[in-house]
Amino acid sequence: MASSKNLSRFWEWGRKIICVGRNYAEHAKELKNAVPTEPVLFLKTPSAYVREGAPILMPYYTNSLHHEVELGVVIGKGGKDIAQSSAMDHVEGYALCLDMTARDVQDQCKKKGLPWTLAKAFDTSCPVSDLISRETIKDPHNIKIWLKVNDVLRQEGSTSSMIFSIPFLISYISRVITLEEGDLILTGTPKGVAAVQEDDEMVAGIDDIISMRFRIKKQL
Ligand SMILES: O=C(O)/C=C/C(=O)CC(=O)C(=O)O
Numbered sequence: 001m002a003s004s005k006n007l008s009r010f011w012e013w014g015r016k017i018i019c020v021g022r023n024y025a026e027h028a029k030e031l032k033n034a035v036p037t038e039p040v041l042f043l044k045t046p047s048a049y050v051r052e053g054a055p056i057l058m059p060y061y062t063n064s065l066h067h068e069v070e071l072g073v074v075i076g077k078g079g080k081d082i083a084q085s086s087a088m089d090h091v092e093g094y095a096l097c098l099d100m101t102a103r104d105v106q107d108q109c110k111k112k113g114l115p116w117t118l119a120k121a122f123d124t125s126c127p128v129s130d131l132i133s134r135e136t137i138k139d140p141h142n143i144k145i146w147l148k149v150n151d152v153l154r155q156e157g158s159t160s161s162m163i164f165s166i167p168f169l170i171s172y173i174s175r176v177i178t179l180e181e182g183d184l185i186l187t188g189t190p191k192g193v194a195a196v197q198e199d200d201e202m203v204a205g206i207d208d209i210i211s212m213r214f215r216i217k218k219q220l
């Protein structure tokens, strides 16, 4: 079951948020990107975390804030150079996450060959649900993640379509970045990303296991 007690532990620690991009072929194609042959990684800041009850703040410098619903993997046991075969032993549980993205800024960064920090890592760019135990999600590669904006379904995809599996991602990431207890890995978004406006309400969920609700506000 979801557990806010466990999540507050990792919340307080403000561990790393490691994001995987273009992990669903249909999403890579909708943004006219090639389907990757290796994971695309980027980071969010600890201050990107936001929890239900607080608003998502649209940065002043974007006119195109996109939603991306994603399955998050919460690391329970740290490690370096983790083998795929033992990678799941490092998983504490899961969380439903949003990778809020200033798409116009990201497009500019891509054109200029600049990093995606302004587009992806701003405060409140990572809404996170309660922790979901490993036992609750028996097969993380066969669940449906979905997102509605103002009651209209925008995204719905199965994690069975992920290009790189969770054990592969944990192993791949841990060769480059030491994983620590409380770290969060966002596993990429399925197709259907689109813009939200001030005062829009987003509701996202994993099957009927968990859902969360966030409203968009402009940064003052
Ligand atoms: O390359 C792009 O245009 C966009 C890539 C992303 O935003 C990647 C993700 O964050 C994702 O696929 O979830």
Ligand SMILES: [Mg+2]
Binding pocket: 019, 020, 021, 068, 070, 099, 188, 189
């Ligand atoms: Mg994403």
